Structure formats: structure tokens, C-alpha cells
Amino acid sequence: MSAQSGPGRPGLVKTVTSLANPLVKDIRALSQRKHRQATGLFVAEGLKLVADAIEAGWPIKTFVHAEKVSHHELVSRTAARVVAHGGLVLKVSEAVLEKMTRRDNPQMVIGVFEQKTVPLDAIDPAGATVWIALEGIKDPGNLGTILRTADAVGASGVLLVGDTVDPFGTEAVRATMGSIFHVPLARASIEAFKAWRPSWPGTVVGTHLSATEDYRAVPYEEPVLLFMGNEQSGLPEDLAGLCDRLVKIPMAGKADSLNLAVSTAVMLYEVRRGKLTV
Amino acid sequence: MSAQSGPGRPGLVKTVTSLANPLVKDIRALSQRKHRQATGLFVAEGLKLVADAIEAGWPIKTFVHAEKVSHHELVSRTAARVVAHGGLVLKVSEAVLEKMTRRDNPQMVIGVFEQKTVPLDAIDPAGATVWIALEGIKDPGNLGTILRTADAVGASGVLLVGDTVDPFGTEAVRATMGSIFHVPLARASIEAFKAWRPSWPGTVVGTHLSATEDYRAVPYEEPVLLFMGNEQSGLPEDLAGLCDRLVKIPMAGKADSLNLAVSTAVMLYEVRRGKLTV
Ligand SMILES: [Co+2]
Ligand SMILES: [Co+2]
Incomplete structure (x- = not known):
């Protein structure tokens, strides 16, 4: 282009x-x-x-x-x-x-x-490594940071599901450090996402505080769809139910949860663990 | 108390x-x-x-x-x-x-x-899992998020080295989500840090863009001291030289680097990989 x-x-x-x-x-x-x-x-x-x-x-x-x-x-x-x-x-x-x-x-x-975004039906799982679906993300710094991390791990794109913060806002763009220009972005309503999800051929994994499976115990089969809930409440039950695997990142201290950009990064480095080398 | x-x-x-x-x-x-x-x-x-x-x-x-x-x-x-x-x-x-x-x-x-901080000579490596030393960190959101992650992985404390953003500022405290009250904080000048570092008995590891060792290839021996440089320039050479191991987190895309709170989290989950369970 x-x-x-x-x-x-x-x-x-x-x-x-x-x-x-x-x-x-x-x-x-x-x-x-x-x-x-x-x-x-x-x-x-x-x-x-x-x-x-x-x-x-x-x-x-x-x-x-x-x-x-x-x-x-x-x-x-x-x-x-x-x-x-x-x-x-x-x-x-x-x-x-x-x-x-x-x-x-x-x-x-x-x-x-x-602005450029990809229509949902233009997402091609066949050639994909991992797409990250973010439901209702609210913080522009988190969204920008996730785009930056997505770029760093070689993810294929980020899909914004439902009402989210604008990825093209100043603070979000700044936090991407340029990755806004490198990582394909798509948007979908919750209904459209639900209709589209069955077409995904690889592992669909979500994090959930009530999950019991360790995030390191899953054999991630590419193309992976990593589904993350929002900062306040995580994945709602109906969307969690769309995942093949629900996993948990272990925590040892008194923190209730991880920052969303952090948990997404920890998941991405695990999903791509066998694929990335220095 | x-x-x-x-x-x-x-x-x-x-x-x-x-x-x-x-x-x-x-x-x-x-x-x-x-x-x-x-x-x-x-x-x-x-x-x-x-x-x-x-x-x-x-x-x-x-x-x-x-x-x-x-x-x-x-x-x-x-x-x-x-x-x-x-x-x-x-x-x-x-x-x-x-x-x-x-x-x-x-x-x-x-x-x-x-405000409460721990004097450098009150840090007790004997009972520690991992301390995180942050040199010159500038962004309050990053610092707060690192304290939150430190809490989540069961780290023993965070040591601020040199001139850094104030951990007790509103934005930093907010980003900790309460972990400011759970994670011991210490401060040291660069000179004091250099003098203190030889007393550390376990692995001292830093991330560095020019490092060639994969961060997953290191046997981390607790107590670990994880040393991270600032957002703009990473660890300066003289401080990098104080590390036992310099490692790199692999990147696949066009991003030049990771957000500091993200790279610290990815390191912490690797350092504590064998110790954390769901
Ligand atoms: Co670029
Ligand atoms: Co608390």
C-alpha cells in the first residue's frame, strides 16, 4: 500500500x-x-x-x-x-x-x-499465530500496552469485543509505541463475536479467576484465540463458556488480581513459548 | 503493628x-x-x-x-x-x-x-524469594503495576535505585491496587547500591537488549535479585556489569521493546516458575 x-x-x-x-x-x-x-x-x-x-x-x-x-x-x-x-x-x-x-x-x-480496522469476516485463522480478543477493555494505557506486547510476540491481531475504549485515542496510541501501525485491529459486538467464534479452528483459551487449570498446563494449538475480560470484572460467564479452556495464572501474595496488560502479556509469552527464540 | x-x-x-x-x-x-x-x-x-x-x-x-x-x-x-x-x-x-x-x-x-520504606541494610536476603531492583523508573503507572505484580508472585520487595518516580504519588499508589501496603519498598542511591550488591548471595539477573541468553535458560537460584533498567534506556553498562546473568526476552514482531511493567512481569513469572502453583 x-x-x-x-x-x-x-x-x-x-x-x-x-x-x-x-x-x-x-x-x-x-x-x-x-x-x-x-x-x-x-x-x-x-x-x-x-x-x-x-x-x-x-x-x-x-x-x-x-x-x-x-x-x-x-x-x-x-x-x-x-x-x-x-x-x-x-x-x-x-x-x-x-x-x-x-x-x-x-x-x-x-x-x-x-484509522484502519479489519472486518471480522476478514480475519484469517489459517495463517494466524494468536489473536487476542479483549472484551470491554476500559483503560487506554492497557489497550496500547497490549497492542505493543501483541506486536512483540508476533501475534496476528487484536479483536475488540463489545464496548471498549478507543484504540485510536491519544493515550492508547502513545502506549503502543508504534505498534498501532503493525498489529491488525478488528472490532465486533458481543453478538457478532458469539456468532463468529465457532469458526475458530484452534484453541480458544480464556483466563478466569475461578478456573482451576494452570495456564502452563494447556497445549496451545495455533491458531490460538486468547480471550481476556475487562479490568473490573473479567470474562462474564456467557463469554467464558465460549472457551475451550479456562485457565488461571497462579498468584502467591495478597494481590487480588494482575493488571490486564500484565496478565495478557504473561499469557501471550506462554502461548508462544515454543515459538519464540532470542 | x-x-x-x-x-x-x-x-x-x-x-x-x-x-x-x-x-x-x-x-x-x-x-x-x-x-x-x-x-x-x-x-x-x-x-x-x-x-x-x-x-x-x-x-x-x-x-x-x-x-x-x-x-x-x-x-x-x-x-x-x-x-x-x-x-x-x-x-x-x-x-x-x-x-x-x-x-x-x-x-x-x-x-x-x-510512608514506610526499608533501609538498604535491613533487606534480608536469607529469607527472600526475589527482590526487584528498578533503576531510574520514571512512569508512576509502571511502578505501581510492578508493585502489584511483585505482590502477586510473592516477591520479597522492590528496591528503587537512583532517581525514580515517587512510589507514594497518587497515580503510582492507585496502580498498585493496594499492594503498596503489602510489598516492602527500599531506596538506594546508585553508589549505595553498588556497594551493597556484592552482599547478595543468590542470582543477580538483569534484562538487556544486547544480551544473547534466553531468559528461560537461566537456573534462577533464590534469593534472586532481578535488576531492571528504566523505560528510556534500560540498564546502563556499569550497572549491567553488576549482574551475574544478562538475559533477553525474545521478540518476534516489529516492536522495539516491551513496556517495563510487562517485561518485569514476564521475568518475575519465569524466575518464580517452579514455585507458583494454582
Ligand atoms: Co514500528
Ligand atoms: Co490488599
């Missing part, structure tokens, strides 16, 4: 120093979920991350950088690439970057990208 | 509805590190967590609850216990709780506790 977002003609380079420029307000509005939904866009921050996303062919709409980093070789190369593919490049003041990102000390580079 | 903080005489119960009451300002100030350092106090939120801390004998100075939960059985029992041991109980309005905690929709119960 190319970094194309326009109709094939070259894009524009503009200089924006006025805080009142409508482009500033448009990008700033993307910190709100409703504006991300209305536009299908999201913001990622940081030169390495943005350049890496463009390199990987993720469609970029607007590339924003501080004027003072215009001379940076990777900035100018990336800007040229964006323009060549019909995107917009904005050279801005730091005050404009602060306003766009609602941050003091903002990154010197941000990108406005198109 | 008892929940005592006064000189043995019973404490007081006060009703506070004025936002101008100096007690409100004093507690609100504890959201800042300098005020926590000056007073040696910190704030924990939530009835279950606060009651659990008092039950465990952690010294409480002030127990604050919304008037509307006065009738709650655990609230009144906890309040009686605090007063009996010389602490202060504040019944407050929700507006006061909002101001104290700087939060909309605050918890209905908060506790002001004394």
Missing part, C-alpha cells in the same frame, strides 16, 4: 503560525472520540513513529512538524514523501503544536492518519 | 464541609511530591484498599469519608478503629472530597498514611 491519501496529485506544504487557523482546531478536535469517529482520523506523535508508519504504507492525511526541525534529514525526507503522495504538510510554530496536541512540551512532529 | 499514629490517646471525629478548612488544603497538598516529602505522608483512595491497609497495621493518620457513606458497616467499623488508635476521622461533603483529591467523581473514602 502507498502512503496515498489524495486523488493521485501532489499535496501541499503550508506554514501555519496562527492559533486561529481552522486546521489547528480540526487537529485539536481529534483528541475527542466523537471527532475521531466522525472523521475516521487519528493522531500519532513523534518523528520516529510517524516516519515508521509512512514507511509501512499507512495512509497519512497530514504531516505536521515544527519549523525548527525542518532541516532534520528524516523530517524533510518524510515531508517530501507525504507531498508526493497527495498529503498535506504543515510547518508550524511550537505554540501551534501545543494547541493541536493539548500538551506542554509537545513532540516536534505529529501525523494525522486514517 | 497497630494502626496507631497518636500518642496512645483516642483520636477525634470532625465534620468538614467548608472548602476553606485548612485540613482540606493540607490533604490536597499531598498530590505534590514536595509536600509528601516534607510530611512523610501519602494518600490512598477507596474503602476496600484503606480498610485493608488498616487491617494490615499500616499507620494511618487521617481517615476521610463522605457523610453519605457513614452508615456503611465497614466505614463505621474502620472509623471506630482509627479513632481508638489515636487517628483523626473526617466526615466530609463530596465537594470537599473533590477538592482534596483534585478529582471529579472521587472515591467516597480516602486515607492519609505514613
Whole structure:
């Protein structure tokens, strides 16, 4: 895929120093979920991350950088690439970057990208290692961290089930450290998930506090579907009932539970234990 | 240890509805590190967590609850216990709780506790399973999550090395989910750590991106000292050189690294693999 977002003609380079420029307000509005939904866009921050996303062919709409980093070789190369593919490049003041990102000390580079998700029926279990289904996840830092871990273990994707936090929100994207651009994301209602689940050919495993089987005792057969419940209440019974195996991660101390990003990571490293080598 | 903080005489119960009451300002100030350092106090939120801390004998100075939960059985029992041991109980309005905690929709119960840390020379390796040494950790959510995981695996304590984020800050305490009251915490300068390290009798293991040994290939001999570097740069060379073993957690995808709380958890579950059962 190319970094194309326009109709094939070259894009524009503009200089924006006025805080009142409508482009500033448009990008700033993307910190709100409703504006991300209305536009299908999201913001990622940081030169390495943005350049890496463009390199990987993720469609970029607007590339924003501080004027003072215009001379940076990777900035100018990336800007040229964006323009060549019909995107917009904005050279801005730091005050404009602060306003766009609602941050003091903002990154010197941000990108406005198109959201991409995979339809449920486009998930191909045949070539998959492990998909992670997350039901009702609420914390953006947890979701971003899980995407980062999914990338690190070579998972095939993350499926958001039911009402969840937005993976394209600023905090979630930041926590992915760039893995938002590498790990396929799908979404499904609980009903759609229930209808789809019987088509999964490999092991469907969930963690459950009332489970008695040790998570290390299961022979995980790829493609694995790892099903994790939300931070407050874990997997509800009807969804737990969809799993082939319910397992427990042992705990020794006084903690009641693990952080969701932690338990998902511990599970993923176990599921992929025989497949990963240094 | 008892929940005592006064000189043995019973404490007081006060009703506070004025936002101008100096007690409100004093507690609100504890959201800042300098005020926590000056007073040696910190704030924990939530009835279950606060009651659990008092039950465990952690010294409480002030127990604050919304008037509307006065009738709650655990609230009144906890309040009686605090007063009996010389602490202060504040019944407050929700507006006061909002101001104290700087939060909309605050918890209905908060506790002001004394900070407790263990001196470096009071760490007893003889009875230890694993201590986790964290060099320069910056993110409060990561630190709190690591304390929670340390609790869950039955670790013996967490040692903060060098300049780190404050474990008694609001976000860190919140992320511990109560484990701040269960896991011993120690602090050391880098110099003090270097001087102390040779006294450790078991395996000292660190993770390092340039390591070549698989983290699963090491025979971990308890007491283990797990040494983790900070989020930005990992272990510096001079500290890496203090480890008996440097190991790597394998990664398969395009992620450059794991979140620090995740890598620490994956290490801890491996270090304690033979010791934990469901
Ligand atoms: Co990347
Ligand atoms: Co507890």
C-alpha cells in the first residue's frame, strides 16, 4: 500500500503560525472520540513513529512538524514523501503544536492518519499465530500496552469485543509505541463475536479467576484465540463458556488480581513459548 | 503493628464541609511530591484498599469519608478503629472530597498514611524469594503495576535505585491496587547500591537488549535479585556489569521493546516458575 491519501496529485506544504487557523482546531478536535469517529482520523506523535508508519504504507492525511526541525534529514525526507503522495504538510510554530496536541512540551512532529480496522469476516485463522480478543477493555494505557506486547510476540491481531475504549485515542496510541501501525485491529459486538467464534479452528483459551487449570498446563494449538475480560470484572460467564479452556495464572501474595496488560502479556509469552527464540 | 499514629490517646471525629478548612488544603497538598516529602505522608483512595491497609497495621493518620457513606458497616467499623488508635476521622461533603483529591467523581473514602520504606541494610536476603531492583523508573503507572505484580508472585520487595518516580504519588499508589501496603519498598542511591550488591548471595539477573541468553535458560537460584533498567534506556553498562546473568526476552514482531511493567512481569513469572502453583 502507498502512503496515498489524495486523488493521485501532489499535496501541499503550508506554514501555519496562527492559533486561529481552522486546521489547528480540526487537529485539536481529534483528541475527542466523537471527532475521531466522525472523521475516521487519528493522531500519532513523534518523528520516529510517524516516519515508521509512512514507511509501512499507512495512509497519512497530514504531516505536521515544527519549523525548527525542518532541516532534520528524516523530517524533510518524510515531508517530501507525504507531498508526493497527495498529503498535506504543515510547518508550524511550537505554540501551534501545543494547541493541536493539548500538551506542554509537545513532540516536534505529529501525523494525522486514517484509522484502519479489519472486518471480522476478514480475519484469517489459517495463517494466524494468536489473536487476542479483549472484551470491554476500559483503560487506554492497557489497550496500547497490549497492542505493543501483541506486536512483540508476533501475534496476528487484536479483536475488540463489545464496548471498549478507543484504540485510536491519544493515550492508547502513545502506549503502543508504534505498534498501532503493525498489529491488525478488528472490532465486533458481543453478538457478532458469539456468532463468529465457532469458526475458530484452534484453541480458544480464556483466563478466569475461578478456573482451576494452570495456564502452563494447556497445549496451545495455533491458531490460538486468547480471550481476556475487562479490568473490573473479567470474562462474564456467557463469554467464558465460549472457551475451550479456562485457565488461571497462579498468584502467591495478597494481590487480588494482575493488571490486564500484565496478565495478557504473561499469557501471550506462554502461548508462544515454543515459538519464540532470542 | 497497630494502626496507631497518636500518642496512645483516642483520636477525634470532625465534620468538614467548608472548602476553606485548612485540613482540606493540607490533604490536597499531598498530590505534590514536595509536600509528601516534607510530611512523610501519602494518600490512598477507596474503602476496600484503606480498610485493608488498616487491617494490615499500616499507620494511618487521617481517615476521610463522605457523610453519605457513614452508615456503611465497614466505614463505621474502620472509623471506630482509627479513632481508638489515636487517628483523626473526617466526615466530609463530596465537594470537599473533590477538592482534596483534585478529582471529579472521587472515591467516597480516602486515607492519609505514613510512608514506610526499608533501609538498604535491613533487606534480608536469607529469607527472600526475589527482590526487584528498578533503576531510574520514571512512569508512576509502571511502578505501581510492578508493585502489584511483585505482590502477586510473592516477591520479597522492590528496591528503587537512583532517581525514580515517587512510589507514594497518587497515580503510582492507585496502580498498585493496594499492594503498596503489602510489598516492602527500599531506596538506594546508585553508589549505595553498588556497594551493597556484592552482599547478595543468590542470582543477580538483569534484562538487556544486547544480551544473547534466553531468559528461560537461566537456573534462577533464590534469593534472586532481578535488576531492571528504566523505560528510556534500560540498564546502563556499569550497572549491567553488576549482574551475574544478562538475559533477553525474545521478540518476534516489529516492536522495539516491551513496556517495563510487562517485561518485569514476564521475568518475575519465569524466575518464580517452579514455585507458583494454582
Ligand atoms: Co514500528
Ligand atoms: Co490488599
